[in-house]
Amino acid sequence: MSTELDKLLIRDISRLYEDSDDHNVQIQVGHGSNVRVFKAHSVILRARSSYFRAALSSNWAKKDGDYMILHQPNISPIVFEIILKYLYTGKISMDDMNIRVNYTCLLAAADELAIIELIDHIQEHVIKNDAALLKRKLVEFLTTTARHEACSKLHKYCEGVICDDPIKFFSLEEFYYLDKSILINILKKELFNIKEIEVWDYLIKWGKAQHPKFPSDMSNWKPSDFSTLKETIQDCIPHIRFFNISGLDYYNKVRPYKKILPKELRDDMEQFYITNQIPSRSIVLPPREKGGIDSKIINPTYAAIFASWIDKKEEPYQFHYIPYKFELLIRGSRHGLNDYREFLKRCSNKGPTLVVIKVRGSNRLLGGYNPVKWCASGGYLSSNDSFIFSFDNNNHMTKPILSRVKTPDRAIFNVEDEYLGFGSDLEWFAGICEQNDYQQKIYNGIEFIMEDYEVFQVVKL
Structure with a gap:
């Protein structure tokens, strides 16, 4: 019953935003030709924001007749309208395009107005649901969050994106407009x-x-x-x-x-x-760490994508935040490229594993995730969580294909010969890839030749 009463209370307060004639605050928002005057109730503003509690106090507020007058030149009218509606209703539609294109302006305005819970909500939403947009506007997000301490969580996320793929960041046209202080912080990483x-x-x-x-x-x-x-x-x-x-x-x-x-x-x-002697006068910084995955085929960005597929997330993790460790068990070019017996020796009974294959004569990557184990049992192992994949271009990671298991009872083919693999779809020692037990076709041909392959034990952190 109390929940229903709460909803009624929120509904009635929300009506003050849409239809009320007893406002006692006028807020002039924007500057230049882009100015708009908003009317509001001091009791609502004071209750919802510590900034307004101070600004509307008798020591600070200016009056014009019955109205207290405020000026917010640093906030655009469209952004202030979103925030004012949130203060009255407690609601904000993060899927609204007006909000998505104004994320950084909303963060800056919410920080100026000391609406911390809104900042936290926007940060969480962008990281979990709109990371792709953040990456497209990375410099804008990085610059805004660097200027506002309350946005530290999103700023740390931006830095993680940069560290995962610095070449992509440095290649952005917007990089050349980056503030020097922000650039220095990146160079310190x-x-x-x-x-x-x-x-x-x-x-x-x-x-x-x-x-x-x-x-x-x-x-x-x-x-x-x-x-x-x-x-x-x-x-x-x-x-x-x-x-x-x-x-x-x-x-x-x-x-x-x-x-x-x-x-x-x-x-x-x-x-x-x-x-070739290290000097004693200059400060000699140690080499930068290159990431935490021992691989000749993939980099940390791939590992983050694989981790997101394992956890069935739509947006990839950042490498620094993935909840798995990928430990190399075997590398074909080191331990024997076509030796399935060596594979079974090194990879049997290791629990969940990830197989990554480099196709000879191309930048194509194939592979799969076995959430159970390899064990040469002489038959199939069942799984609802296995998948196979393909990347069309190893350098740019365009058009990845994720194919989840379609026939769980035939997910993993555990045999002691070259036909072991993921169902009857990907048998890498036999050089065969065709669509049968998984949802999508991941390779245009049927036969391929390995240039190299690696298998990683996937350890939950």
């Missing part, structure tokens, strides 16, 4: 799946982008151009791990910019590349 010389390359590109009038040909640069670039990126230099760059890359890509480096660092690098 230890876990980075990228070569250090690539970090240097993108830093130089960012620095040049701040001065579009620089000559494109460095041979035409004046001393003042080098001085300007030095001043632009000097705060970033301490976070580049120069002593993890090869001599060839140093000569071709760092040395041409030696004028922008501190003299002591230049001298130490020359000593290092000539004598």
Whole structure:
């Protein structure tokens, strides 16, 4: 009964937003030509926001007749309307396009108005339900969340996306408009799946982008151009791990910019590349960690996708947050490419496993997840959770195909010969892939030749 009464109370308060003639607050929102005046009730605003409790106090509020007057120039009218409706009704439709295109503005406005529960709600929703949009607008989300401490959860998520695939981030056109302080925080990261010389390359590109009038040909640069670039990126230099760059890359890509480096660092690098001795004057940062998966075929981004498929999530995890560890059991190129007996020796009775196959002569990946075990039992093992997959392009991961089991009783074919595999769909030692016991066809042909394969034990954390 109390639940029904609560609903009635919320309904009646909500009516104040739509239809009321006893407002006592006027809020001028926006600036320039984009200004709108909203009317509201001080009792509602005070109850819902600590910011309004202070702003509408007798010490702060300005009055014009019967109205208290507030100004919110930093918030757009369309965003304030969404927030005001939320304050009255307790509802916000996260699927509404007006809300989706204004996520970052809503976060900034909610922080300014001290509506912490709304910030938390938006952060959770974006991470769980709209991560794809965040990745498309990554720089916008990163910049907004860096400026608002209350958005730290979403900011950490953005940083995780960058660390998982830094090349993709650095390749964004918006990267060149990134604030220097945010760039420095990224350069400080230890876990980075990228070569250090690539970090240097993108830093130089960012620095040049701040001065579009620089000559494109460095041979035409004046001393003042080098001085300007030095001043632009000097705060970033301490976070580049120069002593993890090869001599060839140093000569071709760092040395041409030696004028922008501190003299002591230049001298130490020359000593290092000539004598191979670590200098004692410069701070030598350790190599960045490359991620936590031992593989020649896949990177952490793939592992995050596989983990999401295991847990039947629509959006992939970030690698740093996946609830599994992928431990390498066998690699074909190391332990025997076509030796199914060695596979059974190393992989039998290990519990859930993931098989990843590189097809010779292409960038095609095939594979499957066995949630039960391999054991050469001489027959089929049943599972409702197994799946097989294909990636059309190993480099860009376009068009992945996920095919879940269709005939659970024939999910895993455990035999002691080359025909073991996922039902009768994927028998990698036999080089056969055709659609039978799983929902979708994952390979255009029927036969293939392995270039390499890896099997990982999937350990729940």
